[in-house]
Amino acid sequence: MLKEAIYHRPKNNYAYAYDEETLHIRLRTKKNDVEHVNLICGDPYDWKNGQFQTHQLPMLISGSDELFDYWFVEIKPPYRRLRYGFELTNDSEKLIYTEKGFYTEKPLDDTAYYFCFPFINEIDVFHAPKWVKDTVWYQIFPERFANGDKSINPPGTLPWGSAEPEYNNFFGGDFQGIIDHIDHLVELGITGLYLTPIFKAKSNHKYDTIDYMEIDPQFGDKDTFKHLVQTCHNNGIKVMLDAVFNHSGYYFPQFQDVLENGENSIYKNWFHLREFPIITEPMPNYDTFAFVKDMPKLNTENPEVKEYLLEVGRYWVREFNIDGWRLDVANEVDHQFWREFRQAVKSIKPDVYILGEIWHDSMPWLQGDQFDAVMNYPFTNGALQYFAKDAVKATHFANIISGVLHSYPNNVNEVQFNLLDSHDTPRILTICDNNKDKMKLLYLFQLSFTGTPCIYYGDEVGMTGGQDPGCRRCMIWDKDKQDLELFNFVKKLISLRQTEPAFGNQGSFQFIEANDESNHIIYKKTFENESLLFVMNNSNTNIEVKAPITSDAIDILSGEQVKPGTIRLDSYGFKVFKLIR
Template sequence: MIFSAVSHLQTPAELYSINKESVCVRIKTAKNDVLQVTIIHGDPYVWEQDSWQSSEKSMSLAGSDDLHDYWTVTLQLPHSRLRYGFILTSTDESVVYTERGFYQEKPKHVSPYFCLPYLHENEIFSPPSWVKDTVWYQIFPERFSNGDPSINPDNVLPWGSEEPQVDSFFGGDLQGVINHLDHLSDLGINGIYFTPIFKAFSNHKYDTIDYMQIDPQFGDEQTLIKLVQECHKRGIRVMLDAVFNHSGYYFEPFQDVLKNGEDSRYRDWFHPHAYPLDPHAQKPNYETFAFVGMMPKLNTANPEVKDYLLQVARYWIETFDIDGWRLDVANEVDHDFWRDFRRTVKETKEDVYILGEIWHQSTPWLVGDQFDAVMNYPLTDAIQDFVLREETVESFTQSITRHLFSYPQPVNQVQFNLLDSHDTARVLTESNGNKNHVMLQYLMLFSFPGSPCIYYGDEIGMAGDNDPGCRACMIWDQNKQDTELFTFVKDLIQWRKELPTMGTYETIQFHESGVDDVLLYSTYSNDEVLLIAINRSQTAQSIVLPESFMDYTLIDHISGETLDKQTALEISKEHFRLVKKHLS
């Protein structure tokens, strides 16, 4: 047995609360090294005749990557506390693994075992329950629809009259969103994520001038109130975007520091290195987002700054009844600020969704005291590596397994899953115009745990390279829309709602397809199993069904056709199959 590969850490990914009476425990062993893992568990205070009383339960092999096997088990805790260890069995030996290392036999005393001292209900990671059932639609307000020309900026261009530039304006506004809510309801989404709407200089609004004011080119407070109310009538949640890492150049406190330098009362709101500030230098003499002088970094450790930004967080919830905050450049803001932010937001409205923009592994922010989720770009990369970049099936399953097991399941269920955004090339462009490959990516996105998001216009076949190309005007001329793609996305959203095995399930299992270009996996609910086959190749493929599916009558989810105890499954080129079996 490879002892050095055995790992269990009492981190949220490997020991987490499901509810006040149960926990999930995970452990890693070297790949293909251990045949069985059994957990030893018990209440540390239950003794009989000077002997600690424990029970044993087999753990399930839940997945593997290139280095490790992942084992998992759920335990009930009658007294909210736990001591536990592991019996590891290979072909030639059996050992006991505890907090203090390896033993040949179970320690008789409780001290060496791993310890969960007490499961405090207020420390259970509890993201809003509605998020895991939400399909988001991201709107870049300046480019969605011009609903009120009377508030157009002076330099506005006719809608869609030219390709977008970094400094162009087309007049999109909040009234334009209200005018097209029927389009979103028809599609089936039930959440809208808006990029910033606060007063700012740019078209993207990530350079805030006033955190307490809607940008005049987007509308006023009454328009936003109406928009949120109309969304809520349709069962659509609303999430706003805030930039607390940095302000804009024209933010009044920063202008005061530019003017008064070291004598400014706002000098400690920022991170100056010298005076006078030089915003035009290649590397400004103050902290910024990247080296962008127009985006000075805020000092969120300053009590005045913190109080001001927490007022912002409360104001938009209390005044407009929003349902979520997406937080820009969230990984560059200090953790103490985010802890106070969470307390403030959850006290204001308990089920507000807090989403951080972080592109990398994000465990430090997802332990229950800061964010509910992050933008799940690692999933984006894995999906596109498989469908578009010919990553092997084995490599894909390994990377996805590693990623899923790096977070507790309650986090995975509410992660913000996406294929593109205002910060990336559009999925159709990334797919070199191959619509079939776009569909395969969307199917995968919707079938993995998390809350999927559609970037505006993707559903009707809009293309566009990286910023500014991905920020073109929404196409409202139906003669120029891809109605086939719209119908597919609409169907996909409906499948997500009607199939408990699409996205909100507890278990996923990967299978050998026997074909290099076919990814095969199954997802499970209490009474149903869904088998998903993805064929990325340009030729039709026939795969052998997993043995566990051969003795069942299967149903093709799309056609409704009954497949009576087949041994193989045919998949068209660049296409997929969804077949399900009922367990009850």
């Protein structure tokens, strides 16, 4: 065995409390190097005749990537504490792996050899809001969804959809427009609404905040926003707002005071200023988002800044009963601020959802003291590379997704925010080169995967658009111009996610096959005694697949009954079988 590949740590995604009495333990080994793994475990205070008392539990492979196999076991320690190691075997060798290294036999004279999970303290268990697991999100860029109140149009507002989106044009989208079209979300099956920033700002995207306590007048007033939240809640839809605490806008009054008064400004410590006088061109001499002079970085370690922003977090939850915060550029803000932010907003509403925008490995933010989830871009990138771009084959895709699932604990994965596109990216139909069949495969995979999925407004009716601002076109409301067949397809998948436990977030995910020659994948979702088998042909040719069906099954999309044998799939075709036991 390759010892260098064998890895475990008694924390984070390798050993964690799934709930108040259950531990999940994972082990990594070189791919195809180990045939069997047993968990060696016992209570640290259980001794007889001078020996530590242990028992063994078999571990199963929960997934593999390009280099490694991952082994998994669930255990309920009687006294909520555990010492443990691993017994690994293949056809030529047996190893005992412990915190102190490798042995040929179990050391039983001292528990110090073994990995230690000291105690399952309830306060340390990762808890995300339960409602998120069953939520299907819909992201709206408010300026471009619907114009419901022309009396509050900003100056220079263009007729709806009359021009291509630009960085500085306006079409008058507002809260009333969303309220007027709430039936569209209800019919689709949406249960969560994610709004990009609504606070007072100069731009059409509103990520350059002027006042965090005021709504931009082009969207409406606070009474209208309360009406929007209540309308959503009356229709079973949660509401999540977007906040930028990493940086303010150029016209944020505190920054304007710094520009006017320089070193004499009472707000000079609200920002990261390197020298005086302040210079904005050609390169700002203060820290910003990227090098954008209009977005000065806030000093979240400053007590005044911290209290101001924490009150922002509390205020919109307390006064408007919102259900979540999506946090922009979250990785550039200090961890201590996020710890205090979590405490602040959850003191008002314990089940508020806290979502960070982080594009890379996010384990430091997902240990129960900061975020409930992050935007799952590794999932996004893997799905787009395989289904949309044909950049990777089936095996590579399966490796990517297995890596995604093993990057975090299962109770984190269940609330990860799984998106395919957004206001920051080209639309998925455009990425798919307008191939609607590829787009359907993406939706089928997204809506049957572990986590909480999000649909970007307009995608469900076939809207296209390139990199922003192209992806921010006005929503199409003319039924004759909407792709209603695509809408009904997405609606059907959302319905299955809500009515079939194994299809949705309660089902455990497992790849069964990834075939590079035909470029098809097979995966299974299992919940209790129910299993669903997904067979997807990501190629432009018809194929025949020997699916692992041992008895009669039902295709839940067509209602057709299927017998064991070979399955024919059209190009970019798919089947979802409910296995009858």
